[in-house]
Amino acid sequence: MNTRTLGALARQTLTGLRAFLVLTVILGIAYPVAVWAVGRAAFPDNATGQLVEVAGTPVGSAIIGQQFNEPNLFHSRPSAGSYDPLASGPSNLGPSNPDLLKQIDRRRTEVAESEGIAPADVPADALTASGSGLDPYISPEYAELQVPRVARLNGLTVGRVELLLEATTDGRILGYLGEPKVNVLELNLAVQNAADHG
Known part of the structure; x- marks a missing residue:
């Protein structure tokens, strides 16, 4: 060279x-x-995870889903990562995977029994996890079918719980993007507040 x-x-x-x-x-x-x-x-609110506080104590995040097992509260969408922010993500099981199909059948049976409805009436977001596994929202349809149970167990009228549901339902972005959704944490806090104060 x-x-x-x-x-x-x-x-x-x-x-x-x-x-x-x-x-x-x-x-x-x-x-x-x-x-x-x-x-x-x-x-600026996203920097702290949009923490929600009650009487100065953090009770959750407005943008990160959490599990609610109590029968008197609205239940969240299933999570593939057990609502662990460090395990955020989907299950990666395909639509024909036998394990996923068993999970869906089990969830359908559980929701139908707890809400007193036909299994065919259980909405999809009650059966499958979101892509993140941490979706803080459920559909208005899933929330609506939980109203009678939540009202009965909290000593509230169905009409009162439906008003709380309506107040915590977010519409489509700009009126046409996405679907209406309900923030489960905000709705449960509203229900607890209504139950505590009559």
Whole structure:
């Protein structure tokens, strides 16, 4: 290899190294910091997980689902990771997987029995976990079928619980994006407050 070739190779290597360093600083440091800063400025509540407090004590997060087993409360959507934020994610079981089908059948039976409805009337979000496994929302349909049980066990009228459900139901974004949804934690807190104060 002659001197001219070695010089060209050295220049190309140096140019590539400079490009690598510049792009690393821009795309590996500056861009992520800028996106983080914009996100913090635009959505300041998300930095703390949108903690919900009652009398100064954190009781959950408005954006991270949690399990409610108590019979007098609305139940959340199933979680593939047992509501553990560190295990967030789907089950990765395909729609024909026998294990998933058994889970769905078991959940359908449990929900139908606890709510006193036909198994065919159990909505999909009562049977399957979300992609994150931490969905804080359920559909209005799933919430609606739980109203009689929650009302009876809390000594409230069905009409009162339906009003609480309506107040905690979020509509479509901008009126047409997504589906209406109910934040389970907010609804359960409203139910508990109503039960405590008559």
